[in-house]
Amino acid sequence: MKTRDKIVHAALALFNEHGERAITTNHIAAHLGISPGNLYYHFRNKEDIIRSIFSLYEQHLETGFQPYEGKKVDVDLLIGYFDALFYTLWQFRFMYANLVIILSRDEVLNKQYTVTHEQVLKRATSILTQLKQDGVLVIDDAEITPLADTIRMVACFWISNQLTHSEATQITKTSLYEGLLRVLMIFKAYASESARPTFIRLEQHYQALAKAEQEED
Secondary structure, three states: OOHHHHHHHHHHHHHHHHOHHHOOHHHHHHHHOOOHHHHHHHOOOHHHHHHHHHHHHHHHHHHHOOOOOOOOOOHHHHHHHHHHHHHHHHHOHHHHHOHHHHHHOOHHHHHHHHHHHHHHHHHHHHHHHHHHHOOOEOOOHHHHHHHHHHHHHHHHHHHHHHHHHOOOOOOOHHHHHHHHHHHHHHHHHHEOOOOHHHHHHHHHHHHHHHHHHHHHO
């Protein structure tokens, strides 16, 4: 792995473990055993590193939430989407925990985030439209985009909600599974009669994962 990539991945790990505000470029350099000068050769400052992390984030969103044209809608297909959501939230949890502050201090990143999530909303709308056409969801056409946006809001702000409205001081996988289950509640409200057992199986799957994680904590 190139030094630049090592810096990005080390920063991501440190931000997730300790919080982005607690980590400086000196901490990242020390963690990697390189000089601050070597780090600055690749990145001008911490904001520059965060932008590179955001590029990784975009890649995860791009690959994880594509329409499923031509595929059969079953538990495994839906698990693929929910697992992608879980992985994105966990892998980039520092960003979700402090999203408003991070975006407010970097105008370039703020604009990039807006564009990225406009694309996410379009892809999510396409997926929900397909699910309606395949008889999985019962929903008016005019409500599909607002539903996609509501799901996006719950996902994006679940972590900050947990940190501000509970006794949690850090995000665990258990708390993220709880967030996934809230999203599933929304889907169940729109599920057709024939698809409802599928969503119940999904619910049981993630409840079991949440319980397993809680037992490990």
